Amino acid sequence: MSEQELNFRDLAARLPASATAHVPPADLWPRIVATHLNRRRQRRWRRLAAGGGALVLVAALAITAGVWRHAATPTIDWQARAQALELQLDALPTPAASNPLAQLAESELAHLDGNLQAAYDRGAAPRDLDPLWQRRSELLDALLSVRRQQVLLSRI
Amino acid sequence: MNPRLVFASILLLCATTATAASPSSSLGLLVDSANAQTARDGLRVLGATPGSVADQLGLRPGDVLVDINGTSLANLGADADGRALAAATFNSSLADLAPTAPLRLRVLRDGVFLAMNAPLHAAATSASVAPAEGAGDPPVGGGCGRISTFDVAPRSEHLYGAKILLLDGVTPGPTGTPSFRVSAGTHKLLVAENIPTREMGVGSYASLRSRRDNSKELTVTVKPNTTALLAARLNTEKAADFAHGAYWDPVIWREIPEDCR
Numbered sequence: 275m276s277e278q279e280l281n282f283r284d285l286a287a288r289l290p291a292s293a294t295a296h297v298p299p300a301d302l303w304p305r306i307v308a309t310h311l312n313r314r315r316q317r318r319w320r321r322l323a324a325g326g327g328a329l330v331l332v333a334a335l336a337i338t339a340g341v342w343r344h345a346a347t348p349t350i351d352w353q354a355r356a357q358a359l360e361l362q363l364d365a366l367p368t369p370a371a372s373n374p375l376a377q378l379a380e381s382e383l384a385h386l387d388g389n390l391q392a393a394y395d396r397g398a399a400p401r402d403l404d405p406l407w408q409r410r411s412e413l414l415d416a417l418l419s420v421r422r423q424q425v426l427l428s429r430i
Numbered sequence: 431m432n433p434r435l436v437f438a439s440i441l442l443l444c445a446t447t448a449t450a451a452s453p454s455s456s457l458g459l460l461v462d463s464a465n466a467q468t469a470r471d472g473l474r475v476l477g478a479t480p481g482s483v484a485d486q487l488g489l490r491p492g493d494v495l496v497d498i499n500g501t502s503l504a505n506l507g508a509d510a511d512g513r514a515l516a517a518a519t520f521n522s523s524l525a526d527l528a529p530t531a532p533l534r535l536r537v538l539r540d541g542v543f544l545a546m547n548a549p550l551h552a553a554a555t556s557a558s559v560a561p562a563e564g565a566g567d568p569p570v571g572g573g574c575g576r577i578s579t580f581d582v583a584p585r586s587e588h589l590y591g592a593k594i595l596l597l598d599g600v601t602p603g604p605t606g607t608p609s610f611r612v613s614a615g616t617h618k619l620l621v622a623e624n625i626p627t628r629e630m631g632v633g634s635y636a637s638l639r640s641r642r643d644n645s646k647e648l649t650v651t652v653k654p655n656t657t658a659l660l661a662a663r664l665n666t667e668k669a670a671d672f673a674h675g676a677y678w679d680p681v682i683w684r685e686i687p688e689d690c691r
Binding site: 353356357360361363364374375378379380381382383384385386387388390391392394395397398405409410412413414416417419420 | 452454455458459460461462463464476477478479480481482485490491492511512513517578580581582583584585586608626628657659684686687688
């Protein structure tokens with residue numbers, strides 16, 4: 275106990291001398307604060323960068339998946355479809371009487387074929403030809419349904 | 431080949447036809463004029479317009495036109511733009527024919543040569559549809575008629591497919607039917623347009639988002655034994671006006687006589 279008191283006294287006696295010997299510089303605390311803020315700022319930037327990177331990664335994955343899905347989706351060969359429908363139409367017996375709906379379809383087909391031939395003549399790109407072949411396919415489909423109905427009615 | 435000569439010949443040939451872009455078109459023949467590589471053996475037939483001279487001749491997709499009236503179409507090569515010279519030769523041979531001259535074609539089909547002949551004046555035949563009798567007359571009571579979404583409307587008039595959502599407040603059926611039998615008289619339709627996005631001139635995403643609620647009402651008076659053909663007319667000047675739906679209108683673009691029984 276008295277030894278302890280002695281120690282404290284001893285320390286108390288020595289303290290003023292060592293305290294004055296190690297007086298911290300005046301800018302220490304501002305430097306500590308600045309360093310601390312700097313580290314916080316760096317951590318925040320690192321988090322932001324990581325988040326941004328993750329977002330970019332997710333977006334890149336989504337785009338890749340979309341492109342892959344688009345590539346995987348079977349595209350319709352409208353030209354082949356139209357030609358197949360035309361052959362089906364040829365195989366049907368010629369109707370005895372004309373049908374107004376069939377006439378409308380034929381009239382629109384004639385107009386479309388004129389446009390399609392003009393497109394080929396000017397060397398149009400496939401992306402310009404494709405919608406025309408699609409429309410031809412739709413019209414042939416419509417004409418085929420009318421002709422089939424006519425054949426069915428004539429059999430009845 | 432002189433383009434003016436070809437143009438004059440085309441005009442001469444087209445004098446008897448309603449609509450024609452080139453001599454082959456006036457026959458109702460669709461040929462692969464763009465690709466010289468596929469024209470080694472002759473000019474490849476891509477299609478024949480149903481009901482046309484080419485169709486009546488018996489031409490079909492996949493046929494190869496080897497010669498026309500003795501002029502060979504094989505191994506003619508390409509023009510400066512890489513297009514098949516066979517097409518130009520075919521068109522000029524066709525344009526040089528007198529209107530009453532016979533058209534003689536030698537055709538290669540599945541490895542077999544076929545001969546096809548027809549008088550050229552047959553090209554004058556063209557499909558035309560008369561309006562329904564009594565069109566514009568007041569509706570007659572009794573009888574029945576049809577409302578059809580049969581999509582054969584001319585795109586040149588900005589007419590596109592339409593779908594009937596409700597017919598007099600009821601979902602019409604059966605599903606997939608393009609034509610609905612109705613009593614002669616006035617009917618109320620709720621119509622949705624089926625205009626392809628590419629015709630809008632805007633991005634597909636924006637278009638799809640704004641076209642969710644795209645139905646419109648239309649009152650139709652159906653005459654007895656008449657089919658009223660329904661279409662969606664694209665208002666090209668307001669093609670981007672999705673918010674108010676001003677970009678389209680449902681229309682009856684044609685009435686044709688048809689027994690509705």
